[in-house]
Structure formats: structure tokens, C-alpha cells
Amino acid sequence: MDDNLHSLTRQLIELRMEHADLDALIDQAGVSHPDDELALRRLKKRRLLLRDRIARLEAEIEPPEPA
Numbered sequence: 001m002d003d004n005l006h007s008l009t010r011q012l013i014e015l016r017m018e019h020a021d022l023d024a025l026i027d028q029a030g031v032s033h034p035d036d037e038l039a040l041r042r043l044k045k046r047r048l049l050l051r052d053r054i055a056r057l058e059a060e061i062e063p064p065e066p067a
Contacts, residue, residue, distance in 0.1 A: 022047040
């Protein structure tokens, strides 16, 4: 059971959920606080870092096939 909590697939699901939450937060912040560019840039940077982590985990789970 403990292995399931820390599995790569589980981590990937959690990162995708966090990425989706950030998407919603960025959309909301863009509408409600369009003047706060610094906060938007920070959120977008965090989202980009998450996207990179997601891509790395996806590559670990399903490595690309050789050409």
C-alpha cells in the first residue's frame, strides 16, 4: 500500500492535478487582478516547472521508443 502512495503514476496524477489547479488560478488572476503582473509571472513559472516535472515522469513511466 505504501508503494502505491509513492508510485510514479500516483506522482504524475498529483502533478497533473496541481497543474490544472494552477491553470484555473492563472485564468482567475488574469481576470480579477490584471495589474499584478509579478504574481502572474510567478504562477506561470510554477506551472512551467510542473509541466517539466510531468514530462520527466512521463518519460520515466513510458520511455520513448528508439527510432
